[in-house]
Amino acid sequence: xxxxxxxxxxxxxxxxxxxxxxxxxxxxxxxxxxxxxxxxxxxxxxxxxxxxxxxxxxxxxxxxxxxxxxxxxxxxxxxxxxxxxxxxxxxxxxxxxxxxxxxxxxxxxxxxxxxxxxxxxxxxxxxxxxxxxxxxxxxxxxxxxxxxxxxxxxxxxxxxxxxxxxxxxxxxxxxxxxxxxxxxxxxxxxxxxxxxxxxxxxxxxxxxxxxxxx
Numbered sequence: 001x002x003x004x005x006x007x008x009x010x011x012x013x014x015x016x017x018x019x020x021x022x023x024x025x026x027x028x029x030x031x032x033x034x035x036x037x038x039x040x041x042x043x044x045x046x047x048x049x050x051x052x053x054x055x056x057x058x059x060x061x062x063x064x065x066x067x068x069x070x071x072x073x074x075x076x077x078x079x080x081x082x083x084x085x086x087x088x089x090x091x092x093x094x095x096x097x098x099x100x101x102x103x104x105x106x107x108x109x110x111x112x113x114x115x116x117x118x119x120x121x122x123x124x125x126x127x128x129x130x131x132x133x134x135x136x137x138x139x140x141x142x143x144x145x146x147x148x149x150x151x152x153x154x155x156x157x158x159x160x161x162x163x164x165x166x167x168x169x170x171x172x173x174x175x176x177x178x179x180x181x182x183x184x185x186x187x188x189x190x191x192x193x194x195x196x197x198x199x200x201x202x203x204x205x206x207x208x209x210x211x212x213x214x
Contacts, residue, residue, distance in 0.1 A: 028073060028081035029106055031150050032093040036070055036086040038147045043082070046126055047108075047119070049074035052081065076108065084148070092148055105151035107141070113156045116142050138163065177201055 033039040043049045052075040058068045068088050073081040095101060110116060113133065120130045120142050132142035138159035145151055159167070181201060188194035 025078060026080045028083045030071070030083040030085060031148060033072075033084035033086045033148050034090060034092040035147070036072060036084070039084050039086075040072070042147050043074045046122055046128075049076060049082070082106065095149060101151060102143075105143070105153055107153035107155050109155050109157060111156065113140050113158075116140060116154055116156050119154050138167070174201075 040051055044051050051072060053073040055071040056069070057071075058066060060067050060069075070086045070088070071083060072086070073083040075081055096104065110119065116133055120133070123130050123142075123144055128144050130142050130144045132140070134141050134143070139155045139157045141153050141155045143151065143153050178201065182198055185194050185198040
């Protein structure tokens with residue numbers, strides 16, 4: 001029997017491919033919604049994102065499978081969208097069983113810390129629990145959940161373009177160090193010698209030790 005071909009060996013070398021097309025901005029991020037109107041009230045009436053577009057169908061265009069849906073979009077100031085699918089059965093998306101609730105989230109930028117306080121007041125007036133204002137040094141944030149269990153963050157940037165440029169100069173080196181340490185951790189784990197989780201090589205937030213992670 002002929003050996004199975006590794007599909008990766010048939011791929012062209014990256015050097016022979018055209019340069020990546022410029023990715024201009026986020027177009028949309030889509031989640032499942034339990035109820036379209038409940039979601040509209042939250043994003044349009046409380047957060048101020050206008051409902052901008054709706055697509056409805058019985059069949060999924062990309063896969064062809066039968067799954068009736070209403071797909072609806074809310075527009076941000078830069079022209080990007082956050083979107084949702086109401087699948088018509090009043091069921092919400094289930095949380096990931098192996099991921100803490102604070103990990104998966106989407107963050108929207110506002111202009112100032114004062115804007116964060118305004119939005120916090122609006123959310124709390126509608127009975128929504130809000131964490132923060134949390135200081136991340138280069139930005140400040142508040143955190144909350146939408147009606148579908150999606151964790152959201154509103155962020156006010158504090159660092160200017162120069163500060164962020166300086167941060168970018170060390171990002172690859174820091175990630176490379178993490179990657180090397182993780183490879184060693186994998187080897188130690190396979191040999192039964194590793195700790196349960198790999199800790200980062202440095203702690204950028206020592207002041208939050210012992211506090212709830214936000």
